[in-house]
Amino acid sequence: MVLETLEGGFTDGYNKLEDYAIELKESNPGSDVVINLSKEALAQCKRKFLRMYIFFKAMKMGFKEGLRPFIGLDGTFRRGKAKGQILVVVGQDNIKHFYPLA
Structure with missing residues (x-):
């Protein structure tokens, strides 16, 4: 309370x-x-x-300028009061680090 x-x-x-x-x-x-x-x-x-x-615009620019042509999708299910799903789209840069896109 x-x-x-x-x-x-x-x-x-x-x-x-x-x-x-x-x-x-x-x-x-x-x-x-x-x-x-x-x-x-x-x-x-x-x-x-x-x-x-x-x-974000910075993510758009990073995707266009430095990422490999790879897009991955990951998600999780939420429990409790706010039930539902959270989805994340990621790209990969030239040193194999993942980069959030949306």
């Missing part, structure tokens, strides 16, 4: 996502930030978060 008072409730975090996306776009020009909401919920004048996509 104390943590919820200090940090806000679970749904408060989702309410801040649009502000976070705006801040990301302003502080990282040329980056892609997309938030998808449920069409069914929007039809009922409600907002239900589905997914968020972030691709």
